[in-house]
Amino acid sequence: MSKVCVLGAGSWGSALAMVLDDNGHDVMMWSRRNEQCEEINLNHTNNKYLPNIDLNKSIYATNNIEEAVRESEIIVLAIPSQQVRNISIELSKIVKKEQILVNVAKGIENGSGKRLSVVCKEELPENKYCMLSGPSHAEEVSKNVPTAVVASSEDINISQTVQDFFMNPSFRVYTNTDLIGVELGGATKNIIAFGAGVLDGLGYGDNSKAALMTRGLTEISRFGVAMGAELSTFSGLSGIGDLIVTCTSVHSRNRKAGLLIGQGYSLENMQKEVNMVVEGITATKAVHKMAQNLDIEMPITEYIYKVIEEGLEPEKAVVELMTRSKKHEMEPIFKL
Incomplete structure (x- = not known):
């Protein structure tokens, strides 16, 4: 013992x-x-x-x-x-x-x-x-x-x-x-889980959430690699595993926080309702700033930041994300 x-x-x-x-x-x-x-x-x-x-x-x-x-x-x-x-x-x-x-x-x-x-x-x-x-x-x-x-x-x-x-x-x-990758996977998935909750609050379906999670994993990987992590870590438990459970579970406080925002709650009232620390909010602020400094493209994170910090309406954020310029799916993880 x-x-x-x-x-x-x-x-x-x-x-x-x-x-x-x-x-x-x-x-x-x-x-x-x-x-x-x-x-x-x-x-x-x-x-x-x-x-x-x-x-x-x-x-x-x-x-x-x-x-x-x-x-x-x-x-x-x-x-x-x-x-x-x-x-x-x-x-x-x-x-x-x-x-x-x-x-x-x-x-x-x-x-x-x-x-x-x-x-x-x-x-x-x-x-x-x-x-x-x-x-x-x-x-x-x-x-x-x-x-x-x-x-x-x-x-x-x-x-x-x-x-x-x-x-x-x-x-x-x-x-x-790969300590860097494990840490960053655990931190950044909370951002995407908040976004998944917003989609649920808006009444969107499985298609929307699957797209968010998949493209969210791309952002997590891009950010992690730029910070020195190994790409393979994000296909493991601390990457896609944690992303799946946090985006889909009724137990997830980050998803619940986003759900309430999607339903029209103010940030202050949402935090009172959740009544626990929502790590995704702090992570969004930190990662958004770091991504800008590193010149990393993280559009989902950027729009979640706008919803949290700038008061952008969630439905408008979805429209703006969906109507961005055309992309090839298999772009490099980070800019060369």
Whole structure:
């Protein structure tokens, strides 16, 4: 039995805590909110984030981050992407260099445009880092629905260590050393999922969503390759796999956010209704800016940005996308 801690007690953090506990590890969760810790410890539930799910009784929660991290072999960062730097700064005062960071947040730091591995490396340069990503909704993982994900680190030994911690008969873990690709696939698919929700909100059908997902994957690949990723990664679990599940599932908060926008909700009212962090909104802002700087053509991302930031009507955005200049489908991934 190894001690592990999960920082963040949202839906995904709770589900992964259950996976780790099922695998025989001593799991401690951390939340800033004492009332949430008490609910987990006394009732063994986390109803705001995982309704109708009973958490394993051996999982313990604390609002003391030092207590959670102490003696843990791995530290799971199950927090929103925009909190990663601040939490990493807190950790820098208490972690030991041999503790492994396992990030499960899918996003890009707003403002800097940095991948989350870069953020962690800046604040915790001595700690090994791994990204856990793939098509994996917490609601299903918490019920032991068969799921496959990928553990990615620049050090294959770290990927394999994380694989051993998490893998079980209902949670299959692959390894991949293309950390850039795995991170960017997880972050950028949220943009396309938001767009898929908009289409659903407008009442469009399967044809529209299939087109969006296919051309969205082209944009994700184009952006990833320009950032140094391997093209093949985007045909894997953290690429097309995560794209499919996030664009089509009722569990997807990014799709739900887009759905509400397509139905006429304002951005403010949508965020109140979703009541959780919508990573696709932050990712859209960051990727749009980076694509402009890199001179990368990403029309879907551009129009989603216009809907979010400039108030463009979703239906008009679809018309403008559909009436762009004629293209050959198999254009190069990026301009030569």
